[in-house]
Amino acid sequence: MMCTISDPLQIPHKYYQRGDLIIGAITFQFGYIFDEIPFHECPKAKFVPLSTPKNYQHVLSMVFAVKEINENFKIVPNVSLGFHIYDAYLNAKITSQNTLKLLSARERMVPNFKCDEQMNLIAVIGGLDSDISLQMATILGIYKIPQIAYSALASVTDVKSELPFFYRMVPNEAHLYKGIVQLLLHFQWTWVGIIAADDENGERFLHTLMSIFSKNKICTALRKKTPVISQTEETVSSTETILAKAISIANSKVNVLVVNAEPHAIAWLTWMIYFYSLLEDISVDSISKVWIMTTQWAFSKQTMHRAIEIQVFHGSLSFSIHSNEVAGFTKFLRDFHPHLQKGDDFVRIFWENAFDCIFLESNDGKKNHACSGQEKLENLPGTFFEMRMTGRSYSIYNAIHAISQALHKIYTFRPKFKVIEDKGRLASAYLQPWQIHHFLRTMTFNNTAGDTSSFDENGELGAGFDIINWVTFPNQSFLRVKVGGMDPQSLPGQEFTINEKAIMWHSTFNQVLPLAVCNAKCHPGYSRKKKEGKPFCCYDCAPCPDGKISDKKDMDDCLKCPENQFPHKNRDRCLPKIQNFLSFNAxxxxxxxxxxxxxxxxxxxxxxxxxxxxxxxxxxxxxxxxxxxxxxxxxxxxxxxxxxxxxxxxxxxxxxxxxxxxxxxxxxxxxxxxxxxxxxxxxxxxxxxxxxxxxxxxxxxxxxxxxxxxxxxxxxxxxxxxxxxxxxxxxxxxxxxxxxxxxxxxxxxxxxxxxxxxxxxxxxxxxxxxxxxxxxxxxxxxxxxxxxxxxxxxxxxxxxxxxxxxxxxxxxxxxxxxxxxxxxxxxxxxxxxxxxxxxxxxxxxxxxxxxxxxx
The missing domain is CATH 1.20.1070.10 (Rhodopsin 7-helix transmembrane proteins)
Incomplete structure (x- = not known):
């Protein structure tokens, strides 16, 4: 049996709002697993409850931004914006299918044909995962449709030439790597572990970071890969494998772990810690590590992790895309009602998973309590939903405003670009997506939160990262505290900043700076001596020879005192020499x-x-x-x-x-x-x-x-x-x-x-x-x-x-x-x-x- 394009995978979740111009989006809300594929029929997808409620804020931030723009007639007067949102399910096949759906008519997938009900798609936002974003860019680039990704992505050799219509509402990853190294060097953490997903991105992250670590004399003491979300149930790692990895991580003497916080990597890491705590019959809180998360970290849990404690991540540090408080967004969330969202296929599942209830019309005899629709988002724990706009939501919000500002310039300079008007309205049917590309590339704008945004020559956000300290509480709530940043636009030597006094470490460290070294530091008076057969971070301490001193810990070599000084007997400092001459007082x-x-x-x-x-x-x-x-x-x-x-x-x-x-x-x-x-x-x-x-x-x-x-x-x-x-x-x-x-x-x-x-x-x-x-x-x-x-x-x-x-x-x-x-x-x-x-x-x-x- 041959499967044709007329037999697409029937994925039901989407969100559509009409408008003269449509902004497409690919987000991640749910997960899918494919059944075993027989040869006599087409593959069928099986929906599984891998729901991450916090990701629904990505949808709401887009809805809020479009609503804000449509209500402001100074931006694109007489033109309304709409959106069409699909889920990627962290699956390349479904991502390709839904990207093609954005290019087709609303109810049919007929790419490369112009139908009467064809949507006027001008730009696409997405996706959450690196592979998903690049999968979309490959297709959208053919049609010269601008795409703005809102999460950290794998680097491309030459973005400008390979993906000219691809933008990223995130800074360059090189600044992230540099920030991680600067953070480790600041705290003198030289014996660290790396956790990444077992895929191409995870391998690239490991290779890049280990290379930079080696150049900066930081040793990689532990390397672990988390399984990726598979397409088949049989290829999912066994419980024994998960436990083995969890035991290895928890029992290791490595106190600092750098995590490539891709969503599926974090999901498996959470499962590892949870299984380990059950196996050892201990509290998750007793696993004391300093987690250093990359920009994908959003401190979110899937619904299946509802009972898992978050105290293990207390005191974590993460590099976050800069975000700010957006006026009116909190009120928008407080007034949010699931029954008012027409065309939204995500809201019901989100509501049921987040509040652990079932709407009456879909109860089917289940014993869960009924959803009234009057539940308040502000009552959800922070791991499920935040009333403050997260970094990714803020990136989506800025992406919408970047598109609107490009449209504003097109409307302002329409005679130059020969955009046709129809009875005082911008004739959206004649607007081509490639026209937006020119303005996005050279644009600088201020959003309503007061932040200035622009893209650099590579189509990346010309900014740096905030360093966030995560403070958790037993009631599943948490605080994010900004303790530093990595700003490449600062003066040389001032790009990295950190406020040690503002950091709250894991409770087991008793607010003492955690150590991350292979062995105890050499005291003054000693120098490091390489251990044969061991990494360069492991060393012995040898006393300084006669005539030399070391006045700091962990010195590579002992130093000679200046000519006018001599070594103390402990060889840890220099003392001023006494002047020797025949004095009248002697x-x-x-x-x-x-x-x-x-x-x-x-x-x-x-x-x-x-x-x-x-x-x-x-x-x-x-x-x-x-x-x-x-x-x-x-x-x-x-x-x-x-x-x-x-x-x-x-x-x-x-x-x-x-x-x-x-x-x-x-x-x-x-x-x-x-x-x-x-x-x-x-x-x-x-x-x-x-x-x-x-x-x-x-x-x-x-x-x-x-x-x-x-x-x-x-x-x-x-x-x-x-x-x-x-x-x-x-x-x-x-x-x-x-x-x-x-x-x-x-x-x-x-x-x-x-x-x-x-x-x-x-x-x-x-x-x-x-x-x-x-x-x-x-x-x-x-x-x-x-x-x-x-x-x-x-x-x-x-x-x-x-x-x-x-x-x-x-x-x-x-x-x-x-x-x-x-x-x-x-x-x-x-x-x-x-x-x-x-x-x-x-x-x-x-x-x-x-x-x-x-x-």
Whole structure:
């Protein structure tokens, strides 16, 4: 037996209202299942009560919008709008059939023919499901009839070229995916599950989202597919399969589930949860998950889910098409009466299913209570019907107004488009649907709710999404709370917004932010370490190595502290380094400063003694002027050590080494001049000696000035080429910044020390040779001891200086200055002070001559 087009499936439900121009619509109110198809007869459809009462608001929003436009004569004057609504039943075959019915006469399906009673169809709205909408677009595109879909749809490769007459009263899905990722990243949810329908759209949703998740370091811990509503009873998934999926979802440790909320996916998900609660004998409310729903989510239940609790969805988040309160719609619903709806084949079934009653004329002996028709829509639970316009109803409402605004422009510019008038009325018989297409594509309009709507270049709504938090109550009511949004038209970086404080989480979370991670986060002081064979969201926590820290949770790598900071022992933060320099307030600095001042006072005392006794033989014996010069230079040596104490400054750095080098050179030059004077004086006493002309102040002064001038020249070259400067050593000590003076030129620094050492060795050598010369007040012995001390100190200084850091390095140099200066002072002048103060009898000419005679 062959089935022809004259044997269409007899689906009874439609809603028709006359008008000069007709707007078609394909909605989803009920479900159909086909019986097993024998080969000897045509397939027959079996109606099943898969009724979703809330979807009837889609019909009412269209009725309300058409009524509003027809009552406003400023929009399309003298032209009335009508509509013709069919149900899609989520079935491709029935959708194709009913789409063809919209293109045919009212009571017959004769496509491609113009009949007398042919409706003047100008546009079509629908459908709810992606596949249904694209099924319609394939047919309507042939006739160039504009179609406006009102729900989220599968993306098309090139909408503009493939479906030029296809519009969507929803934003681009790319913004939805981006919003989901931004939401997960905001709450640091990286271990999430995905639930989608087991069809092409669900597969596309899974593939797209998983790819985006991977790029943003989010792991897909759970992937589940819900069965689609089948065409045959045998292919419907068994109860065992449903239970297996429900148990897997409920028992998983995944707290956050992203759901592609296609109507049939949500229906099966609800059944899964319900069966699981019965199997485990638990309350649905105890299943604590954070559900993130896509735009198709409308928090609606089918009539067969009447007894199922909705508390499991408490605290859910969904991305919703923006909607607003439409003035007059609530009153329209309050005044709604089923007996007044002529031509509406949906209202009776909706009323009976929603209020669980039966009209008397169709009771057929059933025990359900009778429908009076006086029941109030506002008394229905929110899962069955809402008095506030839902997102999808709002999209249908805007779609009707978009069509009316296009008609308004056609009427306004009718001479340009040669639309014929008939007795003052727009001749609707001559209006072609393709004329509306031009205006829809470029139109921007404001609806009665105050929102601005327009289509972009791809025929999609140029807007974003609202983020809704769903708060449920035990009496099957709920609240939708806007907590954020995804607006692609905002400034870069401000597209995503969320108000955490406004979110109500599932009761089991006790208003604590739910966690969605594979394992506990790594605390500060640790970094993430990949687990072999596990997804990248699963990791171990490894302590930070020495010298590095992590100051946040879940850091991929530990970080080095800035140069002026060092890691805390817990390696969770950086602490400021202490400045390391020899301070006047530190015990070591105080001690050294005290020694320097003490030795300076002793030197002043010795100088005072020598000045007071300057005419005595012991003072005059070894060049009184050199003695005073040596004491003054030793005084300056003690005082110059103070330049090394305190925080280094540019001036102090310039003076430290140069002043030390020049002053010490003067002191050593004085010692050298004294020693040479002693040797020459002895040689001059020999008969016939020619050395007498060299004995005197002139030679001593020449030695002093000549040796000092060479050191001064070296220091001048040093300061003019590469002078010392303040420096900060960040690395030598882990917890301290060494503040000091950098020599600038190490070569010049060691030239100063080398020249000073050369003079000291020469002085030591000459003094050593002259130590046994017969002279009552011969200083050579004392100079020999003093220079031995001096050379010993500075020979030990070099390795000690190079092996220490920070303030201790400076302390070594200060100690060397003080020790060497004190050695000269004590070895040369203390014996003389002993004679001057305690043995003044030895300080006389007689004693001098007596000692000379003995020799």
């Amino acid at each position: 015990p070591l600095g105080i001690t050294l400063a005290f020694l320097a001042v003490s030795f300076s006072l002793i030197t002043v005392l010795v100088l005072g003694i020598f000045i007071k006794n300057q005419n005595t033989p012991i003072v005059k014996a070894n060049n009184r002027d050199l003695t005073f010069s040596l004491l003054i230079s030793l005084l300056l040596c003690f005082l110059c050590s103070l330049l090394f104490i305190g925080q280094p400054q540019t001036v102090s750095c310039h003076l430290q080494q140069t002043a030390f080098g020049i002053i010490f050179t003067v002191a050593v030059s004085c010692v050298l001049a004294k020693t040479i004077t002693v040797v020459l004086a002895f040689m001059a006493t020999k008969p016939g000696s020619t050395m007498r002309k060299w004995v005197g102040k002139r030679l001593a002064n020449s030695i002093l000035l000549g040796c000092s001038l060479i050191q001064a020249i070296i220091c001048t070259v040093w300061l003019s080429t590469a002078p010392p400067f303040t420096d900060s050593d960040m690395h030598s000590l882990a917890e301290e910044i060494i503040l000091g003076c950098n020599e600038g030129s190490a070569t010049m620094f060691y030239c100063v020390l080398g020249y000073l050492g050369f003079l000291a060795i020469v002085s030591l050598s000459v003094a050593f040779l002259a130590r046994k010369l017969p002279d009552s007040f011969n200083e050579a012995k004392f100079i020999t001891f003093s220079m031995l001390v001096f050379c010993s100190v500075w020979l030990s200084f070099v390795p000690s200086y190079l092996s220490t850091k920070g303030k201790y390095m400076v302390a070594v140099e200060i100690f060397s200055i003080l020790a060497s200066s004190a050695g000269l002072l004590s070895c040369i002048f203390f014996p003389k002070c002993y004679i001057i103060i305690l043995r003044p009898g030895l300080n006389s000419k007689d004693q001098l001559f007596a000692r000379n005679l003995k020799v």
